Amino acid sequence: MKRPEPVQVVKQRRDAALHALVDHVPYIKYLGLTFDRRGDELTGVLPFDEKLIGNPMLPALHGGVTAAFLEVTAIITLSWSYLWEDIESGSLDFDPGGDVRLPRLPKTVDFSVDYLRSGLPRDAYARARINRAGRRYASVHVEGWQDNRDKLFAQATGHFVMPQRR
Amino acid sequence: MSDLLTRARQFIEALPHSRDLGMTVSSIEDGVAVITMPFDPRLVGDPETGVISGGAVSALMDTCCGAAVMSHPDNGGGTATLDLRIDYMRGATPGQAITTRAECYHVTRSVAFVRATAWDDDTDNPVASATGAFTVEGKR
Numbered sequence: 611m612k613r614p615e616p617v618q619v620v621k622q623r624r625d626a627a628l629h630a631l632v633d634h635v636p637y638i639k640y641l642g643l644t645f646d647r648r649g650d651e652l653t654g655v656l657p658f659d660e661k662l663i664g665n666p667m668l669p670a671l672h673g674g675v676t677a678a679f680l681e682v683t684a685i686i687t688l689s690w691s692y693l694w695e696d697i698e699s700g701s702l703d704f705d706p707g708g709d710v711r712l713p714r715l716p717k718t719v720d721f722s723v724d725y726l727r728s729g730l731p732r733d734a735y736a737r738a739r740i741n742r743a744g745r746r747y748a749s750v751h752v753e754g755w756q757d758n759r760d761k762l763f764a765q766a767t768g769h770f771v772m773p774q775r776r
Numbered sequence: 777m778s779d780l781l782t783r784a785r786q787f788i789e790a791l792p793h794s795r796d797l798g799m800t801v802s803s804i805e806d807g808v809a810v811i812t813m814p815f816d817p818r819l820v821g822d823p824e825t826g827v828i829s830g831g832a833v834s835a836l837m838d839t840c841c842g843a844a845v846m847s848h849p850d851n852g853g854g855t856a857t858l859d860l861r862i863d864y865m866r867g868a869t870p871g872q873a874i875t876t877r878a879e880c881y882h883v884t885r886s887v888a889f890v891r892a893t894a895w896d897d898d899t900d901n902p903v904a905s906a907t908g909a910f911t912v913e914g915k916r
Contacts, residue, residue, distance in 0.1 A: 637829035640818040663792040664839075665854070672793035673857040674838035678831025682821075715822060718830045722861035 626704035627697040628652075630712060631689060635682075641675070643682060652690055654683035654736040663731065671729025680736055680752040680766040681721050687738035688716050688748055688770060714773035716748060721768035729763050730756055746772055781805055781847060788843045797832065799839060807848035807880035811840040814873045826870035830904075833894060834862055836876050837906040841890040844878040845910045851880075851888060853913045858887070860908040868903045872896040878906075888912050 628647055632638055641662070646653040656662070656679045664672030693713070696702040702712075736754040747769060754764040785801040788794060788811070797819070803810045813836045821829025838860055845855040868874050878892035892906040 634823045635829075636818050636820040636823065637831060641831070661792055661796040664794075665856075666790075666792060667854075670856075672791065672835060672838070673842070673860065674831075674835025675793055677834035677838060677860060677862070678829065681831050681834065682829070714824065717867075718864050720861060720863045721830065721834070722859070723834075723857075724859055725857045728856060 623700070623704065624697060627693065627702065628690070630704045631693070632686060635715075637678075638682060638686075641678065641682070643679065645686060650691070650694055652683075652687050652737070654679060654686070654738075656734040656736070658732045658734075665728075668728060669731050671731070671734065673723075673725060673729075676725065676729050676734075676754065676764045677721065677723045677766070679734060680723060680754050680764060681718060681768060683736040683754075684721075684738045684750040684752045684766070684768050685715055685718070685770070687752075688740060688743070688750055688772075689713075691740055691743065692716075692772065713775065716770040716772050719747075719769040719771055721766060723764055723766040725764050727761070727763045732756055734763070735759075743772070748772055784843070784846055788839065788846075791839070793835060794839050797835060799836065801843065802875075804843050804847045807844055807883075808877070809840050809843035809847060810875065810877045811836065811843060812873050812875045815871050820870075822867070825867065827867035828870075828874065830862070830864055833864070833868070833874065833904050834860070836874060837862055837878070837892050837894060837904065838908075840876040840878040841880075841892050841906065841908045842910060844880040844890055844892075845883075845888040845912070848880045848883050848888060850883040851912050855888065855910045855913060858909040858911060860906060862904055862906045864904050865902055868894075868896045869898070874903060880910075883912060886912055
């Protein structure tokens with residue numbers, strides 16, 4: 611039987627892949643959005659920042675920020691799940707020095723956001739569930755919450771066109 | 777533009793996130809708002825093509841729809857988004873500003889219905905369109 615890989619090798623490979631996917635997107639950096647990884651599960655983390663405020667009187671997160679946060683979480687989760695097998699098999703090599711050509715990101719066709727309560731001026735979290743991922747199209751549902759996982763402040767559903775394999 | 781509408785314009789341009797994205801209100805009256813967001817390399821969502829992220833377009837759409845609701849004569853004050861759906865027809869051309877026109881086409885005692893379209897320099901081919909429902913506030 612094949613010996614399992616050392617845990618550090620596995621973690622390093624997965625984290626390098628996640629960084630390669632996320633780090634070169636300017637808009638993700640602009641929002642300050644990061645991704646927390648547990649195995650193959652990703653959680654989008656949006657740390658609070660003054661520039662993300664919409665209504666300063668409440669104050670509340672801008673509705674557009676909420677939409678953007680959920681949409682980016684959906685795209686990265688979708689791309690991540692699409693790359694997962696190649697990351698695990700090692701056929702995509704994400705060594706920091708390596709110049710890996712990543713597949714293009716999925717393209718949003720439509721995105722529908724349901725605003726359940728106002729976004730508070732504090733950190734927000736989001737997790738996406740891929741309801742269907744075909745060769746050409748995918749349908750993704752995303753949930754966003756702040757203090758309590760059970761009290762969503764927004765949820766969304768979107769459709770995406772998948773990139774073609776290079 | 778009346779004093780009220782000038783104030784509404786100033787209010788929208790002062791929202792921290794809208795200000796950070798450089799949004800400018802070119803008109804806001806009777807339930808119709810037109811807002812422009814300049815191209816900004818920080819907002820690029822696809823580094824290979826330089827196309828602006830759909831998320832930034834959402835922020836513009838949401839701001840413009842909210843502005844249209846605020847300027848509708850049947851809405852007494854502020855508003856909040858209940859639901860917003862955006863259709864992305866094509867990527868915006870890198871380097872070009874995006875302009876959105878939103879129209880609040882129906883208002884009840886509690887809900888305002890809005891639709892919006894966004895363009896870059898090619899005004900014959902919309903970049904995105906949106907439909908939304910917003911809260912109506914300050915009315916008895």
